Amino acid sequence: MSEIAITTLAERPEYLERMYEFADAWPAFMHNDPIGNAFSSAPDGP
Numbered sequence: 001m002s003e004i005a006i007t008t009l010a011e012r013p014e015y016l017e018r019m020y021e022f023a024d025a026w027p028a029f030m031h032n033d034p035i036g037n038a039f040s041s042a043p044d045g046p
Helices: 013-022 028-032 034-039
Strands: none
Touching: none
């Protein structure tokens, strides 16, 4: 089993566009949670 590698967009800029594919993957209630929003703010679109 391969290890999970955590990187930043500065280290792997080729994943920037791919990051926006996940925007619709979260259930609707996740977008209405003020605590969750405080800890996981999404960047603005490209």
